[in-house]
Structures are given as structure tokens and as C-alpha cells.
Amino acid sequence: MHESIQLSARAARGPGRRAPTLALLAGLTLAVVVAAPATAAPARAVSGTRPAVLLAEGHGLLLMGRPAALGNAAEPKLGVFTEAAAKRRARLPAGNVFLRGAACRWSGRARSALVLTFRLPEAIFAGSRMPVYRLRGGTWTRLRAPAVVGGVNTTASVTVTRPGRYALLLNRRWHEVVQDGYDLVLYTGAIPRTALRDPRVAAAGGVGDPAVIAAVERAAGSDRASAQSTLLSYDSSTGIPVRVIRLKYATTMVRVWSGSSTIGRWFAPYLGGALPSPATARRIYALPANNLAVNATLNLVKPRAALVTGACSDMTAAPGFGPWATGGGAQIFAPMASSYPPPAYDPAVTVVVSELRFAKTAITQAQW
Numbered sequence: 001m002h003e004s005i006q007l008s009a010r011a012a013r014g015p016g017r018r019a020p021t022l023a024l025l026a027g028l029t030l031a032v033v034v035a036a037p038a039t040a041a042p043a044r045a046v047s048g049t050r051p052a053v054l055l056a057e058g059h060g061l062l063l064m065g066r067p068a069a070l071g072n073a074a075e076p077k078l079g080v081f082t083e084a085a086a087k088r089r090a091r092l093p094a095g096n097v098f099l100r101g102a103a104c105r106w107s108g109r110a111r112s113a114l115v116l117t118f119r120l121p122e123a124i125f126a127g128s129r130m131p132v133y134r135l136r137g138g139t140w141t142r143l144r145a146p147a148v149v150g151g152v153n154t155t156a157s158v159t160v161t162r163p164g165r166y167a168l169l170l171n172r173r174w175h176e177v178v179q180d181g182y183d184l185v186l187y188t189g190a191i192p193r194t195a196l197r198d199p200r201v202a203a204a205g206g207v208g209d210p211a212v213i214a215a216v217e218r219a220a221g222s223d224r225a226s227a228q229s230t231l232l233s234y235d236s237s238t239g240i241p242v243r244v245i246r247l248k249y250a251t252t253m254v255r256v257w258s259g260s261s262t263i264g265r266w267f268a269p270y271l272g273g274a275l276p277s278p279a280t281a282r283r284i285y286a287l288p289a290n291n292l293a294v295n296a297t298l299n300l301v302k303p304r305a306a307l308v309t310g311a312c313s314d315m316t317a318a319p320g321f322g323p324w325a326t327g328g329g330a331q332i333f334a335p336m337a338s339s340y341p342p343p344a345y346d347p348a349v350t351v352v353v354s355e356l357r358f359a360k361t362a363i364t365q366a367q368w
Contacts, residue, residue: 052064052065055075056075056077058079059079059080060080062117063076063117065112068111068112069110077104077105078102080100080102082101085101089138092133092167093133096169096171097169098167098168099118099121100363101167102116102118102166103164104116104160113161117157120153121366122355122358123354130147132147132166133166134162134165135164140167146171153352156168174186175188179277179278183359184358185359186275191252191270191356192298193269194253194269196269198248199246200246204241213231214227215244219308220336233313233331234308234311235313245306247305249303250303251300251301253267253299253301253332253334254267254268254297254299255267256268258278258293264338265335265338266332266333267331270298279324286321286326287324288315289320296356297354298356300350301334311327311330311331312328313327314326
């Protein structure tokens with residue numbers, strides 16, 4: 001279980017610009033923990049003399065509005081359609097990535113604004129503005145106002161007044177790419193750098209240093225044998241020490257994974273530039289055979305989190321690995337980030353900010 005990039009005390013401070021800022025990300029992401037349910041935000045958007053109510057729900061879609069918005073029309077219905085179905089009806093705009101389709105059925109134009117909320121197949125940066133198109137006269141026509149991803153970063157809401165078919169697309173910071181034979185959706189906007197600013201250092205040294213072993217025991221709440229097993233993943237012979245630290249300030253890190261290993265304790269610092277491709281990630285992060293590195297997730301790690309940092313060891317001869325797992329970069333182990341079983345992040349330690357890369361099939365095969 002390795003994720004790594006070269007990390008030094010200077011690089012960890014994140015030279016150069018950081019956008020969006022860590023402070024902004026912290027504020028946005030903490031909202032994931034304290035935000036009201038996804039249905040609450042749309043209610044404010046259409047509030048007036050009478051509060052908004054849930055008018056229809058289904059297939060990962062919500063429709064909210066004032067009770068009299070649809071008059072005496074029959075109860076509205078919500079359905080979904082695929083990207084292929086959307087393309088059969090009319091050409092979709094080039095350069096965007098199709099995310100979801102919503103078929104809204106009711107009679108006539110609504111008397112007041114309604115809010116259509118999409119559940120997203122992947123977490124997206126809170127506050128992101130995403131274009132929405134409506135099928136009109138055989139053409140996909142863009143709505144003036146985009147959908148906005150809420151504080152709970154797995155929903156996006158848009159104001160509508162008419163029934164019909166709506167297509168939600170990712171914005172131009174996302175691109176469909178082919179990497180190492182995979183059809184992927186990749187975030188190409190600015191990613192905040194990992195900045196380990198003024199941490200409290202419990203120990204620093206080689207993998208066999210008794211002080212380092214004892215510090216890993218304390219950080220992980222484990223015994224000596226477990227701590228030594230964890231340290232097998234690090235290589236201090238390169239001159240890069242293993243450090244056991246506790247964060248003073250929040251920072252962001254990347255977790256690279258595939259399949260069902262959504263939750264985990266191993267992360268990589270992001271120090272700028274393009275994300276490594278899946279094949280490169282498997283090599284520099286010394287990932288096991290069952291981790292294809294298709295997914296990359298940006299996590300916010302909070303103050304007081306305990307971390308173990310250092311250079312990733314060569315795992316090519318270890319059981320469950322192979323010739324690709326040469327390591328050589330840096331990796332970050334956050335022993336208290338998640339719990340097993342069941343796998344779940346501890347929100348006091350880390351929360352997901354956004355996906356940065358995922359398989360296109362995650363969209364096309366989503367079950368609503």
C-alpha cells in the first residue's frame with residue numbers, strides 16, 4: 001500500500017501559487033460534515049411567501065419548488081437517460097464531458113422556479129459551476145444559469161421552469177483522456193499543493209531507529225511488530241529520513257486507488273505539475289498488483305492528524321507486488337484516517353474534497 005512523490009522539507013512547503021487556496025478548500029470541505037441535507041439548499045433558492053417542498057424524487061434526482069408551482073398538473077415524474085441516448089436525439093456540445101441526464105415530466109411551464117438536483121457519480125469540488133443543456137427543437141440549448149455543486153460535494157442543483165430533457169456536463173476543467181489504455185476523466189484545473197507547515201515532529205531517522213519505531217507505535221496505536229511492518233514500506237537508505245509528525249495546519253493530499261479501495265490510509269503529496277498516469281503512479285508509488293491507480297482523489301487532512309512521511313521502498317520482490325513496484329518517491333501514511341471494518345474515513349481526520357481522475361465507466365455504469 002504505497003503512494004509517493006519526492007518530498008523534501010522545502011518542497012513540502014509548496015513553492016509557487018496554490019489555487020484554490022487551502023483555506024478556501026478547508027472551509028468548503030468542512031461543510032461536508034456540517035452541511036444540511038442536499039434538499040435544504042435548493043429550498044432557499046426558491047423560497048418566498050411559502051417554503052419549497054419536495055415535488056418529485058427518484059433515480060438520484062430531486063425536484064423542489066413551491067407547493068403551487070405546477071398548479072393542478074399531475075404529479076411530476078423524473079427519469080434518466082444515458083449519454084448515448086442524448087447523442088441520438090441531438091449532437092452534444094464538443095469539449096465537455098457528459099455526466100448525467102434528467103427527464104422531467106409535467107404539464108406546462110411552472111408558475112415559479114423549480115430546483116432540479118442531480119446526485120453526482122463522483123465527488124466534485126464544492127462550488128463548481130457545471131453547464132446544463134435542455135433539448136429544444138432537436139438541439140441541445142445551454143441554460144443561462146449553470147448547476148452549482150453544493151457544500152455536500154456529491155450533488156449539483158440548477159433552476160428550471162419547463163419540463164423536458166436536461167443534460168448535466170462537467171465544466172471545461174475536466175477532459176476525457178486515454179492514459180495507459182484507460183478511458184479516463186481527468187481534472188486539469190489548479191490543484192492545491194501539499195504543505196506540511198511547522199508540524200510537530202515526534203521522531204525522524206532511519207527505518208530501524210528505535211525512536212522512529214516507537215513514534216509509529218504511538219501514532220498508529222499499534223504494537224512494535226505492526227510498526228516495523230509499516231516501516232518496511234519506507235526506504236531511509238537514500239538519505240531521506242522517515243518522519244513521524246503531527247499536523248499544525250490542514251493540508252491536502254492525493255490518494256491513488258482503483259476498484260473498491262476507495263478508503264485508505266496511504267496518500268501522496270501533490271507538489272505541482274501533471275498528475276502521474278496510472279502506470280507511472282504504480283511505479284513511483286510501489287502499488288500492489290490489485291491497485292491499478294485509475295482513480296485519484298484529493299483529500300483534506302486536518303490539524304492534529306498523525307502522519308508518517310518518507311521515501312517509498314522498492315517492493316518488487318514483496319508478495320502481492322511485481323516488477324513495476326520500484327518506488328523511490330515519497331509517501332504519507334495517516335494511520336488514523338480511516339477505520340476497518342467497515343471502511344470509512346474519520347471526518348475528524350480527513351474528508352474528500354474532489355475526485356481528480358476516474359474511469360469514464362464510473363459515469364456510464366452508474367446505477368441510479
